Amino acid sequence: MAINILAIESSCDDTSAAIICDGKVLANVVSSQLQHAALGGVVPEVASRAHIERIVPVVDLAFQKSGIPVDEVTAVALTTAPGLLGSLHVGVSFAKAFALAKNIPLIKVNHMDAHIIANLIDEPRPVFPFLCLTVSGGHTQISLVRSPLDIEIIGRTIDDAAGEAFDKGGKMLGLAYPSGPIIDRLAKEGKSKYKFPLPQVNGFDFSFSGIKTAFLYFLRDQLADDSQFIENNINDLAASLQETIIEALIVQLVKAASHYSIREIALAGGVAANSRLRAKLSEAAGKYDWNTYYPAMQYCTDNAGMIGMQGYYQFLAGRFADQSIEASAQV
Numbered sequence: 037m038a039i040n041i042l043a044i045e046s047s048c049d050d051t052s053a054a055i056i057c058d059g060k061v062l063a064n065v066v067s068s069q070l071q072h073a074a075l076g077g078v079v080p081e082v083a084s085r086a087h088i089e090r091i092v093p094v095v096d097l098a099f100q101k102s103g104i105p106v107d108e109v110t111a112v113a114l115t116t117a118p119g120l121l122g123s124l125h126v127g128v129s130f131a132k133a134f135a136l137a138k139n140i141p142l143i144k145v146n147h148m149d150a151h152i153i154a155n156l157i158d159e160p161r162p163v164f165p166f167l168c169l170t171v172s173g174g175h176t177q178i179s180l181v182r183s184p185l186d187i188e189i190i191g192r193t194i195d196d197a198a199g200e201a202f203d204k205g206g207k208m209l210g211l212a213y214p215s216g217p218i219i220d221r222l223a224k225e226g227k228s229k230y231k232f233p234l235p236q237v238n239g240f241d242f243s244f245s246g247i248k249t250a251f252l253y254f255l256r257d258q259l260a261d262d263s264q265f266i267e268n269n270i271n272d273l274a275a276s277l278q279e280t281i282i283e284a285l286i287v288q289l290v291k292a293a294s295h296y297s298i299r300e301i302a303l304a305g306g307v308a309a310n311s312r313l314r315a316k317l318s319e320a321a322g323k324y325d326w327n328t329y330y331p332a333m334q335y336c337t338d339n340a341g342m343i344g345m346q347g348y349y350q351f352l353a354g355r356f357a358d359q360s361i362e363a364s365a366q367v
């Protein structure tokens with residue numbers, strides 16, 4: 037019998053449902069809560085209310101698109117951590133109710149593991165063991181991936197995440213939230229002519245708060261002389277901030293790859309959509325003879341397809357959860 041997994045993701049500001057049949061994503065529906073842009077960031081209370089309104093229509097649409105009847109679902113995979121507690125609760129409650137009504141097992145999925153497993157959705161897939169740089173709005177880490185269920189985090193941010201550095205830097209430039217994609221677009225028209233110091237961190241960890249502060253002070257000093265400084269130099273500022281963030285990521289990735297002698301390198305998370313990061317990764321691939329991978333755009337940002345894929349590997353290993361599962365803000 038086919039393994040049909042209904043997957044649910046609601047950890048932040050995207051309500052998403054997917055249907056995965058025997059490890060293939062048949063439908064991946066994502067409803068992004070655009071109302072947060074006007075609020076300057078994700079407002080947890082607004083996010084959880086929006087999840088409540090959207091979860092049923094999103095799941096309905098996923099079933100319609102997949103062509104799989106509701107009665108043929110064999111398990112429900114869901115994000116239980118990490119994320120915004122109120123948002124996670126909506127997905128957890130929905131998944132528990134669905135599983136109870138259909139008398140099928142639950143599969144508990146860690147959102148960060150799922151971002152990495154997004155690399156296994158489509159061909160070409162990285163060969164194990166591989167390193168994965170996961171860069172999102174809330175997390176930045178390098179993982180050593182020995183198998184789909186054997187993931188060791190070898191480096192992580194000690195303060196802000198890379199996506200957060202994009203979003204906070206963008207806010208200083210007066211850009212809308214999330215600023216990452218806007219900075220990516222503006223930077224294409226600019227030059228990275230302003231230099232900011234790269235963080236000095238141990239091992240394979242990351243730090244972005246120094247870049248953020250240096251950027252803030254630089255803008256403050258320039259604005260004191262020229263109140264139009266940001267407007268007149270927006271493209272170069274975007275390019276300079278982006279270059280510093282990406283360089284900080286690549287330096288640590290190169291260190292880790294050399295330390296573990298691994299040449300299979302993957303990207304994951306929302307910032308993996310960044311065109312400069314992808315360009316720098318292929319530059320490094322040429323230099324160090326790496327094979328590089330990143331998920332299709334729809335599987336980089338938050339989505340239930342990746343949750344279902346991670347759930348599929350747990351299904352194969354017989355790792356099921358029961359009705360006692362709970363949402364957790366931390367990993």
Ligand code: KG4
Pocket residue numbers: 048171172173174175198199200202203214215216217220305306307308309310311336337338
């Ligand atoms: O993984 P994700 O969708 O959500 C979290 O789990 O956090 O990542 C969202 C982050 C945001 O910080 C957003 O600004 C950033 O990904 N992002 C980008 C780009 N697209 C999304 N950052 C830089 N360049 C992009 N093209």
Ligand code: ZN
Pocket residue numbers: 147151172173305306337338
């Ligand atoms: Zn995410």
